[in-house]
Amino acid sequence: DTEVTQTPKHLVMGMTNKKSLKCEQHMGHRAMYWYKQKAKKPPELMFVYSYEKLSINESVPSRFSPECPNSSLLNLHLHALQPEDSALYLCASSLREGAGGWDTQYFGPGTRLTVL
Amino acid sequence: DQQVKQNSPSLSVQEGRISILNCDYTNSMFDYFLWYKKYPAEGPTFLISISSIKDKNEDGRFTVFLNKSAKHLSLHIVPSQPGDSAVYFCAASAKLGTALIFGKGTTLSVSS
Numbered sequence: 001d002t003e004v005t006q007t008p009k010h011l012v013m014g015m016t017n018k019k020s021l022k023c024e025q026h027m028g029h030r031a032m033y034w035y036k037q038k039a040k041k042p043p044e045l046m047f048v049y050s051y052e053k054l055s056i057n058e059s060v061p062s063r064f065s066p067e068c069p070n071s072s073l074l075n076l077h078l079h080a081l082q083p084e085d086s087a088l089y090l091c092a093s094s095l096r097e098g099a100g101g102w103d104t105q106y107f108g109p110g111t112r113l114t115v116l
Numbered sequence: 117d118q119q120v121k122q123n124s125p126s127l128s129v130q131e132g133r134i135s136i137l138n139c140d141y142t143n144s145m146f147d148y149f150l151w152y153k154k155y156p157a158e159g160p161t162f163l164i165s166i167s168s169i170k171d172k173n174e175d176g177r178f179t180v181f182l183n184k185s186a187k188h189l190s191l192h193i194v195p196s197q198p199g200d201s202a203v204y205f206c207a208a209s210a211k212l213g214t215a216l217i218f219g220k221g222t223t224l225s226v227s228s
Contacts, residue, residue: 100165
């Protein structure tokens, strides 16, 4: 089973709202990732958590706040977003922090975010 | 500067024929390469990968070839099926990093 689940599937929010995206996996993976994908562009890495600790922050604005409450869950808290933040937000996980072999990253279906 | 390039935005193939998707990279530090397939409104699905110590990896209908001297890899799908119609992303990673660097994708259309 290589399933990563994400909720909600779609989210529409105003620029003053606070919302959260949720990601869950039960594969025993200890690394989890947030990617952002704009239309007709490839996914771009935002954050990496390894063993529930933030490992990489790719200079993401502070209006995006990640949280890893336990090894199975990854949240992305959103506050005061801009319309240009509208995108597909993808979560991924891997056995350990990495990208290939045993550490292949498996992706969830994404949350389609629209900021009005 | 794009480190992973997929120069063909789209490819059309007939069912039963071979599909060849190409990918070029510029960073010589890349040592692992992956192909992901993506349907609309879904996340990328891992297809097949190859380490830089190999030049070929095969999994069923999918074969990835790596030419390190040319910094080029390709994905062969034989025989192509209509269900293979999707966007295919080439991705690469370097030993010292965990970020997957994706190409822009190639949309494959397989007609019956």
